[in-house]
Amino acid sequence: MNGYTEEDLLPQNDKKFRKKSMHEVFAPKLADLLAFRSKQPYLPIDLDQLYKEITISTQASLKEEIYAILPYGEHYTQSFVLYKDAIRLVDVSANLLAEKCLYEHLHMEFEGYKRTLKLFFDKGINTIPIASSDFSLIPFSLTFRPTMYSWINPGRIENLFSASSAAPTVVQLTNDFTITVDRQQRPIFTRMKRAFLTHGIIKRDVETQPVNVTMSLLEYLGISSTRVTRKITKNVQYQHIPGFANDFHRKYQEIHDAIVIENWLNAKSLPKNESD
Incomplete structure (x- = not known):
């Protein structure tokens, strides 16, 4: 035996191709997918076709900037996770992925985060954006x-x-991926502004450099300058971000501690089983 493996006998170019394909089988480039290349203008991308082209993974990269998390599957237990130029299909629900993303970036539990955010906005809001210091995500419910x-x-x-x-509205992202949302444009604008302000709240808490209070929110957040984002952030400046620096993390810790105590007291007051 000469000790050569099958891979050793491949031409050098084939070896490179094999390594590339093994990586991209779980996170393929959008440009390599037929569902993306054959998309129709003003229509959402066919997720069923996309599903056929991607191998299901067990996890997604949550530190990288996410462009969208889209529920999929018979019971919506799987999700497409979209990035700038790639996409993953994971065996995790979209809601759980969003909560994991929150914890990955801020080390915060969703319930405490939600209660804290309501202190900065109308307490009656139901759709809670998730934000880090780098980006934010808006939730849009499926009608059914x-x-x-x-x-x-x-x-x-x-x-x-x-x-x-x-409704519905087709959302086109800067990477040319299109998604349908069962909302009219006006409520989408409202949710976008709330998400941008939430992004600003979180970023302000970790910011170390002084910022001009009249800096536009668009520039401060470093988001894409598009017709839509400029419309939403027009006349909105750094000084319009609700609250003050470090407020959010401090208030979250107070609320989180209160939730822990509340849960402990509730557990203590539960009736014991007769067999105990």
Whole structure:
């Protein structure tokens, strides 16, 4: 035996191809996918076709900037995770991925985060954006599953299309990926602004350099300058971010501690089983 493996006998170019294909089988480039290349203008990308082209993974990169998390599957237990020029299909629900993303970036539990954010906005808000110091994600519920969400990065929205003022709206991202949202454009604008301000709250808490209070929110956040993002952030400056620096993390810790105590007291007050 000469000790050579089958791979050793491949031409050098074939070896490179094999390594590349092994990596991209789980995170293929958008440009390599037929569903993306054959998309129709003003229409959402066919997720069923996309599903056929991607191998299912067990996890996604949550530190990298996410452009969207889209629920998929018979019971929506799987998700497409979209990045700038690649995509993954993971065996995790979209909502759980969003919560994991929050914890990955901020080390915060969703319930405490939600209660804290409501202190900075209207306490009656139901759709809570998730944000880090780098980007934010807006939840859009599926009409037939009101507790299941698609999560879209508003800072990477290039354009919005709709046949009329009625829903649904097709969201085009800056990487040319298109997604349908069952909302009219006006409520989408409202949610985008809230997400941008949330992004600003989180970024302000970790910012170390002094910032001019009249700096535009668009520039401060470093989001894409598109017709839509400029419309949302017009006349919105750094000084318009709700609250003050370090408020969010301090208030979150107070609320988190209160939740822990509340849960402990509730557990203590539960009736014991008769067999105990």
